[in-house]
Amino acid sequence: MSLSTLEPYESYQQEYQSAVEDIKKCLVSGVGNNLHSLYLYGSVARRTARPHHSDLNLIIVTQDGVGDNWSTVFNTIKWRFQKEFPFITEVNLKKALVNEVASLDSLFSWGFMLKHLGVCIHGEDLSECFGEYVPSWEIAKFWNMDVEEWLSLYRNRIAKAENKEELVRAQTTIAKKLLRASYTLVMHKDKQWFDDPIQCGENFLRYYPDKNVDIERLGILLSGRLIAKRSVVGILDSYGTWLVKQYKKTEFKIG
Template sequence: MTLQVIDPKQPFQSEYQPAINDLLKFLRGGLGENLHSVYLYGSVARKTAKPGKSNIDVIVVTKRSFSDTRTTLLNTIKWRFQQSFKHITEVSIKTVLSSEVATLESIFSWGFQLKHCSVCIYGEDLSECFGDYEPSWEIAKHWNMDVEDWLAVYRNRIARSSSAEEQIKAQKIIAKKLLRASHSLVMHRDKKWFDDPTECGKQFLRFHPEKTVDIERLNILLMDRAIPKRSVVGILDSFGDWLVKQYKKTEFRIG
């Protein structure tokens, strides 16, 4: 069973199309002929973004490095969005060379990202270099074997956060990571791929109903309110530790 791709013909939400047009204008003006292609991923690409809550996530592919002007260009774009598009909470931009994308080594990284999680909005669509993907342990482990590192980083960020806003941002990021990683753990059995974190948790419970309370607590962390730090750390330590061990067990078993 092959995984679904995001329909590139489905129009973007009207609240986001002006921002997408502005983004492309700045990238084309700043990079010129060095710009190879541009992709959206995340909720804006899936047309499920919520104004005032959703980021716009972008992948910029260039023909050559632009490390000398990268920081200035990206900061200018982010400043522009803060001024003109108040309903977009943040602009996240990843950059990569075209020569690094279309390679055998990138099958489970850039290949999967562009094929099943992104929409090309400008230039030559490199996702066409890759065939259809099937749910597999190779995909799951590539995207989630780093969950132990994420837990350490965000446990520390939450513990050290000095404001409710800072804590909420951190707890939402790690909750999304854990919910997605939970479903990826069973993806090779479920034969499906989900990006929405709530749906990931729901599907995971079909295989691990004993973890219902943990998934409910992670969903609470997605809300726009600060949870007592001790409770958040407790969730990360209990379910996070279990998840890390399960990934190691599965990798040992499947290889």
């Protein structure tokens, strides 16, 4: 079964519609003729964003490498959005060259992202260069085989967090990663794709019901509640270690 795609023409949530239009104008003006296309991804693209919880995520595809003014463009956009759209937690901009995106080497990276995780909001839609995708271990391991590195990185960030905001931000980010990685572990069996972390956890439990407590704990981390550092690290060390081992076992079996 082919994976579903996001609806490109459906209106975004009321709070985010003007923000999407505003950032598109800023980037079209700031990048100029070098701009090939723009793509929105994440919860805003899925129309599930929550004010004061969700980021605004975009991919900027250019004809050639961006010049020295890129930092100025990015910093200006970030400053404007902090002032005009304070309910957006962060603006994330990814850059890519058109010849890198429209390439066979990008089948499971940019190709999958543009086809199934994003929507084109300006320019020529490069997702049309790619055919339909089906749930597979190749997709799962490309997107989440790095879970061991994420665990190490965020375990360190959580340990070094100096305030509530840093700690909550780190724990919610790693919770998202672990919930999504949990589902992609079984995606080749389940024959679906979910990007929403809660859906990922729920569908993963159909195959590993004994991990219910771990998934509940990740849901608590994802909620934004402040949890003691030692408790967060305990979850990463126990469930995270188990998940890494399962990925290695599955890779050994399937390859």
